[in-house]
Amino acid sequence: MWVFTSEVHQDHAPRTEFFRGTLVPCFELPLRIDLIKAHLNLTESMDFHAVEPLALDVISQIHDGRYLEFLQTIHPRWCKQLEAEGDPTDPKEVEILPHTFLTRHLDREVVPTSVYGEAGYYAMDTASPITVGAFAAARAATLGAMNAVEAVYQEKTRNAFSLSRPPGHHAAHDSYGGYCFLNHAAIAAQHWLNLLRQRSTEARIAILDVDFHHGNGTQQIFYQRPDVYFASVHGDPRWAYPYFLGHDHQTGRGEGEGMNLNLPLPAGTPWNDYRESLKKALQGIHRFAPHGLIISFGADTHEEDPISGFRLQTDDYAAMGNLIASLRLPTVVVMEGGYSLGILGSVVSRFLQGLVG
Numbered sequence: 271m272w273v274f275t276s277e278v279h280q281d282h283a284p285r286t287e288f289f290r291g292t293l294v295p296c297f298e299l300p301l302r303i304d305l306i307k308a309h310l311n312l313t314e315s316m317d318f319h320a321v322e323p324l325a326l327d328v329i330s331q332i333h334d335g336r337y338l339e340f341l342q343t344i345h346p347r348w349c350k351q352l353e354a355e356g357d358p359t360d361p362k363e364v365e366i367l368p369h370t371f372l373t374r375h376l377d378r379e380v381v382p383t384s385v386y387g388e389a390g391y392y393a394m395d396t397a398s399p400i401t402v403g404a405f406a407a408a409r410a411a412t413l414g415a416m417n418a419v420e421a422v423y424q425e426k427t428r429n430a431f432s433l434s435r436p437p438g439h440h441a442a443h444d445s446y447g448g449y450c451f452l453n454h455a456a457i458a459a460q461h462w463l464n465l466l467r468q469r470s471t472e473a474r475i476a477i478l479d480v481d482f483h484h485g486n487g488t489q490q491i492f493y494q495r496p497d498v499y500f501a502s503v504h505g506d507p508r509w510a511y512p513y514f515l516g517h518d519h520q521t522g523r524g525e526g527e528g529m530n531l532n533l534p535l536p537a538g539t540p541w542n543d544y545r546e547s548l549k550k551a552l553q554g555i556h557r558f559a560p561h562g563l564i565i566s567f568g569a570d571t572h573e574e575d576p577i578s579g580f581r582l583q584t585d586d587y588a589a590m591g592n593l594i595a596s597l598r599l600p601t602v603v604v605m606e607g608g609y610s611l612g613i614l615g616s617v618v619s620r621f622l623q624g625l626v627g
């Protein structure tokens with residue numbers, strides 16, 4: 271298993287998020303990656319490789335141009351506005367959390383000139399602070415996922431893991447949330463498709479999302495496309511974040527009809543039940559016959575996760591990895607969520623070991 275990781279994630283160290291109606295310390299912390307790294311360093315068959323720079327224009331095939339401009343420039347503009355209003359907070363301390371959101375069913379959406387309104391235009395929640403280093407960290411995470419794709423595509427390895435944060439699967443074409451700003455799995459899939467198309471007209475990639483939360487961003491991005499199959503096992507959105515997407519009636523649209531498989535599950539789901547849904551996801555992927563597999567991996571299905579609701583146990587993740595390996599596909603794993611600092615390292619390690627067998 272090749273592992274790609276970068277230290278740039280440290281630049282995004284958010285302090286507070288909105289949770290249950292109050293500001294609480296962030297769950298999505300640099301320490302998450304440090305703990306996993308320490309664990310993988312001690313795990314057999316993990317080969318760490320340096321992240322090489324690559325052209326990043328593929329990002330514009332997935333995300334909206336104005337949205338990318340927003341991510342890149344909002345922090346200094348927000349700080350300037352604070353200063354103009356007499357708030358001289360040090361930019362390093364400033365975290366952007368919007369408070370007003372885009373209204374549904376507009377006939378024409380207008381991006382506000384106010385930075386406060388602009389953040390709400392692009393955001394889907396109040397849990398995803400934009401810090402001074404958020405964009406740089408997200409971009410480094412995307413680059414890690416793209417490096418993993420290149421390594422697998424060039425057959426240097428059968429499996430590669432991008433160990434990074436912030437996560438990506440809640441970021442859609444032009445919106446952010448759920449701690450995610452750029453959708454690394456989606457960009458990696460597009461990068462893989464671009465590489466495959468240099469050699470063949472046939473190019474299909476599957477994305478399997480096993481984070482506890484539904485990958486709403488990934489679903490939205492590929493919803494009408496026939497070249498990417500998206501399967502997700504997650505907490506039912508009727509009771510779990512992100513609440514508005516992830517229902518089983520969402521099967522894709524137009525050319526993408528039948529290319530989206532949602533497997534929502536009840537609160538308290540243990541591995542034995544989870545496994546049956548995972549098998550259905552794997553059947554769907556197998557029928558699609560993709561050239562490669564991208565896994566959005568979250569450790570937040572674990573019973574100890576502080577913000578989720580399933581009951582998987584540490585040993586179950588080896589079985590999960592093993593089951594997915596039965597697809598026998600070139601595989602790229604991208605790190606998504608997982609917030610229990612106590613079990614994070616061993617869960618990721620067991621999963622990857624299960625995957626390589």
Ligand code: Q9C
Pocket residue numbers: 289290397437438439440447448449450481483511568570577606607608
């Ligand atoms: N009561 C990922 O795991 N807050 N994002 C949820 C639930 C946002 C999780 C609050 C959770 C986002 C990548």
Ligand code: ZN
Pocket residue numbers: 481482483568570606607608
């Ligand atoms: Zn999650």
